[in-house]
Structures are given as C-alpha cells and as structure tokens.
Amino acid sequence: MTTTADFVFDSDTASERVGEHEFELTLTDRWTTFIGTTNGGYLLASCLQALCNDVPHPDLLSASAHFLRPGSPGPARITTDVARIGRRTSTGAATLLRDNREIVRVLATFTDLGTADGPTKVNGKPPALPAPEKCVDAFEAFTHPRPPISQRTEARMADVPGFWRGKPGGASATEFWVRMADGRDADPIVLAFLVDSAAPIVFDLGIPGSATIELTVHIRKRPAPGWLACRVTTNFLIDGFHEEDFEIWDSTGALVAQSRQLAIVST
C-alpha cells in the first residue's frame, strides 16, 4: 500500500510537535534553488502542514506568506497560533525559524472544500496546451545545471521559453504541465508549493534572479489526480519589483489554485 509517507513532499514537510504550538523539522536539501536557497513554496508548505494540526477544517483555502530571510537546509522550528476556529473556516498563523531567526511568516485560512456550495460562474479557460505526451519534457530541454528543486517535479511544455535555453525571449507569460516527480498527487498544500515551484517568467526578460517578498495562494477546488496545467504571468515589472500570477488547472479542466506573489529582482 502506498501512503503519503512514501512521498518526498510529505516526509520533507512533516514536523514533530514539541510543544502546544511548536513544531520541529529538518529542512532538507532536496528543495534548493539554483542560487542555493531553500524554495519558498517548500517553506510555506511546511508551515501549512504544521498548522493543519491546529485546525479542524481539512482543506487549505487561502494562505499568505511574507518572506523575511532566505531559507537554508537544516533544523528548523515552526510556531503556530490559532486566530479563530469557526463553523465554516478556521484561521491560524505560523512562523518558521532557523537558528531563532524568522524566515517566513504565514497566515492561513482552512475550510472543507468538499462541502462548498454556492453559485459558479467561470470566465477563464485552462491553458491551451497539447496533451502532456505531445509536449516537450521541460527539464530535458533545460540547458542550465539542474538544481535539486527541479527534480521534485516533472514539467511538459508546448515550447520552452527562450531563457530556458539561455536566450531570454521577452515573454511575459508561459504555460506548462506539472506533476510531482514521484507520483504524489496534488492536494491543496501541494498546490501551495507548486505555485512557487517554477522558474520566474521574468527570467525571460534577462533578469538573473528574483526573491519573493509576499505570496498569497487561494485554493479554488480539490484537485483531481494527474497532470496539472499552469499559467504564469508577469505584467508589471516596476522599479525592480514584479508580481507573478499563477493559475493551476487540474486534469478535469477545473481551476484549482490561483496565486500572486510580489518579488524583487536582483540585478
């Protein structure tokens, strides 16, 4: 039998409760980015996994993270705090620390997406991608050295953006398929990781690096198993700050996550 414990996402985000609202974990080096820092989506997911223990609702609905310092592999501590437990939603805060220095602060609201009902009206459409098996394996086409984080996911693209082959092409948006490399199907907290798991599209403007200041993700539905279609857009790079909007659509064509992050470029 396969359980989530067999997947690297679950083992690496799991923490041990050591106090009423205190958890310990080891951030592994499997989520390191090409600049040597620990991926923000992994830090966020670790906070959310800890916070799950404190709230009765099963599904992440909305999480906001402010990133304070670069993360790094090693022992870490997460403190949590419940703001409110309500009938329909519950909200808590989490702070992840390394060596007693705050790395990220998170606010998150949980709900039961299985009981959500109410009107639906959708204007947008999933990315118009060929089927995954007709796409390019993104990392086979990648000409840079592959950082550990890139081995956590598989990605398929109709065509890779220019920077992917070392020639920034000026694109402001890109679309691709993604799934966890070890077969772990997505759930809301995996989605919260995935929205920060791709190389920023501002790289296609020749920007060499980008550090997230704030990231908010909203989960719109429990995702169906299988490939997820992503759409990433940056429309406003202003004085070195840029937003990045990220949509994830599941294999049934439903929007399952929307995120926006504000980041600052390094030059």
Add this chain to the structure above:
Amino acid sequence: MTTTADFVFDSDTASERVGEHEFELTLTDRWTTFIGTTNGGYLLASCLQALCNDVPHPDLLSASAHFLRPGSPGPARITTDVARIGRRTSTGAATLLRDNREIVRVLATFTDLGTADGPTKVNGKPPALPAPEKCVDAFEAFTHPRPPISQRTEARMADVPGFWRGKPGGASATEFWVRMADGRDADPIVLAFLVDSAAPIVFDLGIPGSATIELTVHIRKRPAPGWLACRVTTNFLIDGFHEEDFEIWDSTGALVAQSRQLAIVST
C-alpha cells in the same frame, strides 16, 4: 494650512499607543457598509497606520489581511509585532480586536518606494475611461440607499453597472475613477483602503452579498495627487467563493496598486 489630521481617513484610522506594541482606537460609524458591518479596507488601514509606528520604512509595500469576524463601530485594540527590520524592507504583524475578539489579522511589509530602482517593463494599460468630468457621478446614479462608506469617496463612471440601478447585467469587470470625498490625496495606506472600498462586481451577477476572507494589496508606486482610475475584475466564482482583482492607476497613468481578495458570497 491643511494637514492630514483634517481628513476623516486620518482621524478615523489613528490610534493611540497604550503599550509597547498595543494601540487603542475608536472605529467610527463613517465606514459602515450597506449590511451594517465596518468596511474591511478601513480595518486594514487602521492596522497599517498602527504598524507604521513600529517600522522605519515610510511606505507600505505589501499587506495581507485575513478577516475573521465582521467589524463594527466602537472601541478597538490593535496589537503589533515586528518580524524583521531589514535594510530594504521591514515586516510586521497586526491584529485588530473588538471586545477581545479578533476581527482581522494582518501581515505587512514596508519599504522606501522613493529609493526603489531597477528595471521596468509594463504590459498593462490604465482603464480607458473618459475624463472624470465627462463621466457619470456614480453615487448620483445609485438607486439603493447610500451607506456611510459610500460617502467617503467620490466615483465617476463612463456607465454604471446594471446592479447599480437594481438590474444585474452579468458583468465580470468594471472601471471607474475614485478619490477621497474630502480631498485627501492617496498614499499607499489610502490605496490599501480603496482596493476594498467599492461594491463587489459579483453584485452584477445578482449575488446579494459577499464577505472578504483574505485580501492582499501590493503598492507599486507612490500615487500622484488627483483622481485614480480603477479596474475591478472577478473571473472565477466557484461554489460560492470568488476572487476580486483590483488595479489602481494614478493621474499620470502609472499602476500604483494591485490587489486580490478571496470572498464568499451570501445567498
């Protein structure tokens, strides 16, 4: 001489420090919505004004708020907590309480937008609105009773959405000019209020009410004085939850704020 103390936004969001990280204020009834609750943007702005006292950077850059309970006029308390003071940014948390019950939790990052430099590439355009003097005075065209919050701003529209006259027209987006009614020019914290100050565009789908769960606003530039052009969009109403994206462009045609909120409709 006119100072900000002469403006209702400043007097009504001001709090008095009563402890190292504790502030008291009175939430006034001037920001009450049509359902009798206190506007979320006003609550957020009050938290941000308090937090300003704790951080050295002059400008709000990014704020995330999780709304826990409806706000109401009366005495309130704000507790603050500094997460990190850095060279380029500082981040803190604030919680607003009424009768010792948490109403909203906020994380916010501040910077000095006056010294921001770095590359700029903008894809979007300001709303294509006629000049304010050629537009309709939105509230003169409003056929519902006007709640107090609607008297805090002036708005001009090329055409009012259907629900404004009692006939929902199914629009998913709208554009309008806005400014504070008493002549207070916008600054980053006023922008954080304004992104939550308009009637939700889902009302044009016949939705009778909507409560914000989470709102994040990013300030992209210090706004120039004068009218501000707004664009509001809701593309995804799913099982009773919807996002609302809000852009504010200043009188020079620059994008000055971007926000997204996740809200739940009442039926």
